[in-house]
Amino acid sequence: MKNNNINITKRERDCIITIGKNRNQSFPTRISFIAKSLDMKMPTVEEIIKRLVEKGLVQKEAGMVLLTEKGNNCYEEIIMKHRVMETFLFECGVNADEACREVSRFDYLIDSESADKIIEKIGKPEKCPHGFKIIESKR
Amino acid sequence: MKNNNINITKRERDCIITIGKNRNQSFPTRISFIAKSLDMKMPTVEEIIKRLVEKGLVQKEAGMVLLTEKGNNCYEEIIMKHRVMETFLFECGVNADEACREVSRFDYLIDSESADKIIEKIGKPEKCPHGFKIIESKR
DNA sequence: TATAATTGTTAGTATTATCCTAATAATGAA
DNA sequence: TTCATTATTAGGATAATACTAACAATTATA
Numbered sequence: 001m002k003n004n005n006i007n008i009t010k011r012e013r014d015c016i017i018t019i020g021k022n023r024n025q026s027f028p029t030r031i032s033f034i035a036k037s038l039d040m041k042m043p044t045v046e047e048i049i050k051r052l053v054e055k056g057l058v059q060k061e062a063g064m065v066l067l068t069e070k071g072n073n074c075y076e077e078i079i080m081k082h083r084v085m086e087t088f089l090f091e092c093g094v095n096a097d098e099a100c101r102e103v104s105r106f107d108y109l110i111d112s113e114s115a116d117k118i119i120e121k122i123g124k125p126e127k128c129p130h131g132f133k134i135i136e137s138k139r
Numbered sequence: 140m141k142n143n144n145i146n147i148t149k150r151e152r153d154c155i156i157t158i159g160k161n162r163n164q165s166f167p168t169r170i171s172f173i174a175k176s177l178d179m180k181m182p183t184v185e186e187i188i189k190r191l192v193e194k195g196l197v198q199k200e201a202g203m204v205l206l207t208e209k210g211n212n213c214y215e216e217i218i219m220k221h222r223v224m225e226t227f228l229f230e231c232g233v234n235a236d237e238a239c240r241e242v243s244r245f246d247y248l249i250d251s252e253s254a255d256k257i258i259e260k261i262g263k264p265e266k267c268p269h270g271f272k273i274i275e276s277k278r
Numbered sequence: 279t280a281t282a283a284t285t286g287t288t289a290g291t292a293t294t295a296t297c298c299t300a301a302t303a304a305t306g307a308a
Numbered sequence: 309t310t311c312a313t314t315a316t317t318a319g320g321a322t323a324a325t326a327c328t329a330a331c332a333a334t335t336a337t338a
Contacts, residue, residue: 009296010295011296030315031315032315040297041298042314044296046315047295047296063304063315089256092257092260093256093259094250098250105245111237114233114237117228117231120231148325149325150325151324169285170285171285179326183327185287186325187324
């Protein structure tokens with residue numbers, strides 16, 4: 001009730017978002033892809049992924065980086081929190097992609113219980129305002 | 140426009156809030172007081188304050204820890220962001236002191252420009268919902 | 279005032295998260 | 309098979325957060 005369900009860091013969040021976004025793509029998610037997406041070097045990504053594996057959120061399979069069920073839940077939660085907050089900011093008059101960038105800094109810090117309550121107030125948006133993709137902010 | 144005006148860490152934020160909250164109190168703000176308030180040891184606080192002095196947000200005077208003008212502006216900004224977000228969460232049905240605790244995790248990450256826009260939407264609350272004091276969250 | 283208690287500071291460490299380069303290993307493509 | 313890409317490991321570096329121990333300075337009190 002008081003804290004977030006899963007404790008992750010900003011960069012772990014970024015990696016989860018990158019992997020999750022790429023789930024249903026034709027090409028598999030690889031360390032190199034995540035590194036390119038987030039403008040990081042591969043060993044840096046390797047280390048963050050290592051931690052996510054330890055936390056049971058990610059698994060490696062034949063060179064691919066996949067979300068576990070737990071990781072997928074975590075991803076869905078962050079996306080939900082992100083969209084809800086972003087929609088709110090957008091309705092306040094913040095530019096859509098600016099709102100996206102900004103919310104990326106703290107979406108993962110929002111309580112799930114709070115996010116649920118915000119949803120009741122604001123509705124569950126299926127996508128970012130204006131259809132912008134959720135970005136993994138570069139630090 | 141894209142980033143926050145001043146770059147501070149979570150703990151720097153906590154210290155600024157503690158000092159700012161104590162500004163007009165009869166007793167001066169000391170390292171020991173901040174340490175007690177935030178449940179940290181004095182050398183830890185000393186180091187964070189050292190960084191805040193380097194950033195021009197805090198100054199030391201006769202054993203007292205004071206906010207500079209810049210530091211005071213920073214404090215006012217965070218408080219504003221905090222209250223506005225907290226009010227929003229409260230209106231969504233989140234318990235007042237829970238909202239306070241939660242918002243303390245990310246208030247300092249909100250853009251000033253966004254906060255201004257939220258204010259136009261939600262009004263400028265003079266105090267937290269239910270009059271709870273803004274707390275410096277314990278990590 | 280002398281002593282005790284509280285505060286402040288410095289030194290020295292530790293941990294975690296982020297990052298990197300360089301080297302090597304493995305895999306895939308041509 | 310050779311080249312290129314990708315993955316991994318090793319080895320560092322830095323910043324933020326935290327601590328204990330030791331000592332200095334200040335304040336309070338007996």
